[in-house]
Amino acid sequence: MHDFDFYNPTHIKFGRNTENEIGTILANDQIKKVLITFGLGSIKRTGLLDKVITSLEQSGIEYVEFEGIKPNPIISTANEGKDLAIKEQVEAILAVGGGSVIDSSKAIAAAAKSGIDIYDFYRGIAIETALPLYTILTLSATGSEMNNGFVLTNEKTREKFGTGSIFTSPKVSILNPELTFSVPKDQTAYGAVDTISHAIEPYFTKTNSVMFLEGYIENICFSVTRNVKIALTDPTDYNARAELMWASTMALNGLNKLGAKDFCFPSHMIEHSLSALYDIAHGAGLAIILPAWLKYFRNEKAPQIKQFAKAVFNVDDSQDGIKALENWLTDINAPIRLSDVGIPADDIEKIAENAFRLSSFWGMEKTYNQNRIVEILSLAI
Amino acid sequence: MHDFDFYNPTHIKFGRNTENEIGTILANDQIKKVLITFGLGSIKRTGLLDKVITSLEQSGIEYVEFEGIKPNPIISTANEGKDLAIKEQVEAILAVGGGSVIDSSKAIAAAAKSGIDIYDFYRGIAIETALPLYTILTLSATGSEMNNGFVLTNEKTREKFGTGSIFTSPKVSILNPELTFSVPKDQTAYGAVDTISHAIEPYFTKTNSVMFLEGYIENICFSVTRNVKIALTDPTDYNARAELMWASTMALNGLNKLGAKDFCFPSHMIEHSLSALYDIAHGAGLAIILPAWLKYFRNEKAPQIKQFAKAVFNVDDSQDGIKALENWLTDINAPIRLSDVGIPADDIEKIAENAFRLSSFWGMEKTYNQNRIVEILSLAI
Numbered sequence: 001m002h003d004f005d006f007y008n009p010t011h012i013k014f015g016r017n018t019e020n021e022i023g024t025i026l027a028n029d030q031i032k033k034v035l036i037t038f039g040l041g042s043i044k045r046t047g048l049l050d051k052v053i054t055s056l057e058q059s060g061i062e063y064v065e066f067e068g069i070k071p072n073p074i075i076s077t078a079n080e081g082k083d084l085a086i087k088e089q090v091e092a093i094l095a096v097g098g099g100s101v102i103d104s105s106k107a108i109a110a111a112a113k114s115g116i117d118i119y120d121f122y123r124g125i126a127i128e129t130a131l132p133l134y135t136i137l138t139l140s141a142t143g144s145e146m147n148n149g150f151v152l153t154n155e156k157t158r159e160k161f162g163t164g165s166i167f168t169s170p171k172v173s174i175l176n177p178e179l180t181f182s183v184p185k186d187q188t189a190y191g192a193v194d195t196i197s198h199a200i201e202p203y204f205t206k207t208n209s210v211m212f213l214e215g216y217i218e219n220i221c222f223s224v225t226r227n228v229k230i231a232l233t234d235p236t237d238y239n240a241r242a243e244l245m246w247a248s249t250m251a252l253n254g255l256n257k258l259g260a261k262d263f264c265f266p267s268h269m270i271e272h273s274l275s276a277l278y279d280i281a282h283g284a285g286l287a288i289i290l291p292a293w294l295k296y297f298r299n300e301k302a303p304q305i306k307q308f309a310k311a312v313f314n315v316d317d318s319q320d321g322i323k324a325l326e327n328w329l330t331d332i333n334a335p336i337r338l339s340d341v342g343i344p345a346d347d348i349e350k351i352a353e354n355a356f357r358l359s360s361f362w363g364m365e366k367t368y369n370q371n372r373i374v375e376i377l378s379l380a381i
Numbered sequence: 382m383h384d385f386d387f388y389n390p391t392h393i394k395f396g397r398n399t400e401n402e403i404g405t406i407l408a409n410d411q412i413k414k415v416l417i418t419f420g421l422g423s424i425k426r427t428g429l430l431d432k433v434i435t436s437l438e439q440s441g442i443e444y445v446e447f448e449g450i451k452p453n454p455i456i457s458t459a460n461e462g463k464d465l466a467i468k469e470q471v472e473a474i475l476a477v478g479g480g481s482v483i484d485s486s487k488a489i490a491a492a493a494k495s496g497i498d499i500y501d502f503y504r505g506i507a508i509e510t511a512l513p514l515y516t517i518l519t520l521s522a523t524g525s526e527m528n529n530g531f532v533l534t535n536e537k538t539r540e541k542f543g544t545g546s547i548f549t550s551p552k553v554s555i556l557n558p559e560l561t562f563s564v565p566k567d568q569t570a571y572g573a574v575d576t577i578s579h580a581i582e583p584y585f586t587k588t589n590s591v592m593f594l595e596g597y598i599e600n601i602c603f604s605v606t607r608n609v610k611i612a613l614t615d616p617t618d619y620n621a622r623a624e625l626m627w628a629s630t631m632a633l634n635g636l637n638k639l640g641a642k643d644f645c646f647p648s649h650m651i652e653h654s655l656s657a658l659y660d661i662a663h664g665a666g667l668a669i670i671l672p673a674w675l676k677y678f679r680n681e682k683a684p685q686i687k688q689f690a691k692a693v694f695n696v697d698d699s700q701d702g703i704k705a706l707e708n709w710l711t712d713i714n715a716p717i718r719l720s721d722v723g724i725p726a727d728d729i730e731k732i733a734e735n736a737f738r739l740s741s742f743w744g745m746e747k748t749y750n751q752n753r754i755v756e757i758l759s760l761a762i
């Protein structure tokens with residue numbers, strides 16, 4: 001087992017109606033004024049925003065709204081949020097949404113407290129302080145609710161990548177599975193793909209055996225592959241939504257890589273170029289890259305693929321395991337080829353060039369040259 | 382999935398030589414003087430105490446030693462530690478040992494800061510402050526290194542039970558598997574039994590299905606049942622010791638029960654009476670109670686026992702699963718009958734009376750009357 005350091009101080013409140021506790025939580029932390037950040041307005045339609053505001057008002061907490069964070073969030077929007085947070089002198093950020101909203105809010109929290117332009121965090125400026133961040137999760141996917149990383153796109157350069165520090169860990173995250181009942185089928189499926197992907201990237205790329213970790217990851221995938229089908233059939237199945245929500249949190253809170261040596265996230269690296277260049281959903285991009293990556297490494301990683309295939313899909317052969325993964329993706333209506341989302345095969349060189357440009361940021365500049373990325377993408381045609 | 386609240390702020394540093402970082406860790410936290418607590422001197426013989434002191438001295442940290450915490454630790458010893466901590470005006474406690482040392486140190490940390498007699502914590506006085514606690518773990522078993530509970534025996538009444546609060550969570554715990562190379566075979570085995578037991582008590586007693594949790598627990602048991610055999614054959618197998626260490630931490634850090642409804646720890650409750658009355662090792666007592674508990678509930682819990690048996694021992698039948706657990710216990714030289722540790726069958730009523738006296742503390746006064754405890758113990762003759 002490889003050495004590791006684990007520290008995750010996010011407080012999770014999981015269950016029905018937990019969003020109504022937000023006013024009390026903030027009041028207990030002596031917060032008097034908060035910036036509520038959210039996306040394109042679904043929380044207005046579902047009534048969640050009203051519930052949050054009622055809870056804040058009952059605890060006498062002032063609030064300012066920052067609306068309009070888009071999927072594949074961009075730095076300039078987060079900088080607008082930062083300006084508003086500074087102008088309004090809020091003491092905390094309350095993110096109500098999925099990964100895009102929470103990631104942007106981490107950037108806002110760090111930038112508002114330090115006054116640093118968010119572009120600079122991506123130029124290597126360390127994050128050494130941040131306003132306290134609270135989240136109310138509405139989508140099971142990114143795990144951002146219990147880690148400190150945030151991924152934004154630089155809309156000028158079309159580069160999508162992440163940063164973070166312990167200061168951008170959410171202080172409290174509220175997880176009510178009911179808040180995901182209204183998530184559309186495609187986003188439900190893509191969230192499941194994102195979860196699986198966070199879990200299996202360290203699993204397949206590590207260079208050592210770690211029995212506990214392998215079982216931990218297989219368990220996430222076992223649960224997600226089954227529960228997403230239940231949630232797609234009945235979007236209001238509380239238990240299935242709860243299993244998906246907790247699995248997505250546990251898939252990227254640090255536990256998913258403890259003891260692993262030399263692991264990396266190649267599918268994420270390549271996918272970020274798809275969503276940065278074509279603005280497709282992150283989970284959709286991952287569904288295309290994951291099988292291609294496995295096919296590329298089908299010989300080198302055969303024993304691990306075989307173990308995964310047995311544990312998650314109950315098939316005995318590594319080739320059948322890759323096929324079972326593709327079948328599962330197809331079953332949940334996720335794309336598995338570039339053409340499924342309208343990306344022409346001719347673009348592969350351009351995508352690989354974009355991905356390779358950020359490979360040193362991912363620590364993969366030596367193992368994933370542009371050629372290798374092209375070869376992997378070629379298996380997704 | 383049942384509602385839950387999860388907050389675990391202990392920072393884990395896992396790996397070889399991590400004990401040498403303790404001076405730097407304390408210095409970074411502005412600690413100038415620390416109480417080193419430990420057991421019966423094995424850390425002197427192994428050289429660990431010297432290493433710890435060297436690390437402290439290199440960082441200019443003063444220290445006082447408190448030696449002599451015994452297995453099945455008693456309140457009066459912890460109160461002596463408290464008096465020394467107050468007299469010496471230490472700013473933190475550094476526990477170097479296994480669960481007995483860490484549990485006692487939690488009590489010392491809370492009592493030294495508040496001035497409260499430790500007996501009073503067991504009479505219902507809330508723990509609302511504590512000195513910061515740091516631990517260097519030397520035994521894989523109790524999980525105390527990443528939770529806030531502490532179990533002590535009231536030597537006057539022969540009552541053994543636990544308390545705790547968020548203030549008694551270790552701030553940093555250092556986990557170096559090499560420090561367990563010298564653990565004797567019996568303690569290695571008992572530690573594995575304790576770990577399994579922490580994991581399966583919520584698993585078998587909960588009244589709802591939680592797919593993620595069940596897989597999480599089965600994974601702990603799968604890893605521990607295999608790795609303990611490797612460690613018993615080769616006590617210096619780093620990987621096996623590491624798997625046991627991390628599994629024991631993950632088996633009682635809160636994650637082992639998330640989403641479970643109406644769970645309880647009956648085997649622990651009954652075992653505490655064995656170790657309080659006969660001073661046997663906690664893990665030995667659990668090895669006796671666990672199969673008896675499963676036999677008592679073999680019909681009511683048959684589906685869950687069957688699932689466990691398949692996942693952990695790869696047998697298809699619940700009865701065979703109980704037998705497989707007994708075989709595993711026997712393989713690692715753990716006792717499985719009261720007579721194996723010299724407890725006469727005639728004492729069962731007395732043991733049950735002691736256990737039932739504390740049942741309300743465990744929240745089991747309605748489900749485990751004295752008669753039921755007698756019946757369970759009768760299956761361990």
